[in-house]
Amino acid sequence: MKPLRFILFGCFIPYSAALSEYPWTFDNDLLGGPDFWGLLNKHWRMCTMGQMQSPVNIDPSKLFYDAGLSPIVVDNNVVEAELHNTGQLPVLTINDSLILSRNINISGGPGNPYRYRIHKVVVHFGRVIDGEKGSEHTVDFVRFPAEVQLIAYNTDLYANFTEAMTQPRGLLAIAVIVDIGDVTNIELRKLTVASQSITYKDSKTMLKKFNVHGLLPKTTNYVTYEGSLTFPGCYETVTWVIMNNPVYITREDLQIWNDLQQTEFKQPNPVFMFPNYRPLKTLNGRLLRTNIRVKYKRMTTQSCASNVYLDMGYQANPTRSHHRRHALNDNDSHSALPMDKLDSRGDFLKNMESFDYI
Ligand SMILES: *[C@@H]1O[C@H](CO)[C@@H](O)[C@H](O)[C@H]1NC(C)=O
Ligand SMILES: *[C@@H]1O[C@H](CO)[C@@H](O)[C@H](O)[C@H]1NC(C)=O
């Protein structure tokens, strides 16, 4: 009887796991890593087959200014939410409240004329101690310390997030880059503090008063494109909105997320959640639209294509190249401009709220 039981066991377990939740991971060295997501579950085939996947690199020289893009409006409501260690990500879930004023609606922006409602907030980060950056989207191939994503579903067309996730025009996601600063954004601080009670997989904690709006930078400028979820099943139902300013976190607070683990219990060799970002996907001709009036400088001297862009970045925003340097590393030999042409570090920090990527 033993061999038979063994065979049954061997066949049954992977099948049932595929039906529920296969143990996928962001670690590409493992079988459940991003390159394999599409093979783990038949409902996840878009992860492999999809041609409009996320995240992508935002190339500032390829932006298309669209005067029809209105500002995006996010309700400024305080809600109760649950923070969950899924083993892959810290996920904050906002219950659809029966009291409508307790929901967070999104209107305007590229989702217009549909209205959306925020359902989840997820955080992506790298290994802080090594200086690894963990944002999913990159700007001119610069990766940033972390990225917070506000994921909303279309309430005009669908009953709930689960239904909307797989359907046309189902989701809208706002990506906010998180950079290192002197003070941590208040709502990010709540997330880091709460993360200390969800170290292990499947642990959960409630946040009584969370203001999702507080995670947004003070800007109306964004870049938008049509893409996918950045975790299985990678459904191509997401209108992405990447805000053009970061919010800030201290290195110490950022490091708190690095304690999160993938296992349900304490292990002799801990399996940490970081880094938890999906590798970049190609645009395949998709349009990167923006409501930022990108100024192209007329070049007077002959120069190569990359110089055109760097020069433009400098014209539009003197601090940008400085940031690029900081974002890569101090040995970066491709630094755009000599430092003496840039604001001093002090001025740069003072002006952080108005810092733009583009
Ligand atoms: C959401 O609702 C369910 C069922 O009513 C409840 O068990 C859960 O605690 C709620 N979660 C949040 C985040 O309010
Ligand atoms: C959110 O939208 C619904 C309709 O979809 C509306 O009834 C509700 O009042 C809105 N909530 C807020 C806070 O405006």
Ligand SMILES: *[C@@H]1O[C@H](CO)[C@@H](O)[C@H](O)[C@H]1NC(C)=O
């Ligand atoms: C979502 O809506 C669908 C369709 O109305 C329904 O069948 C399903 O049970 C709902 N799921 C949740 C989690 O509420």
Ligand SMILES: *[C@@H]1O[C@H](CO)[C@@H](O)[C@H](O)[C@H]1NC(C)=O
């Ligand atoms: C810069 O280069 C030096 C020597 O090549 C190396 O020791 C140092 O770690 C580098 N710094 C960074 C930030 O990469």
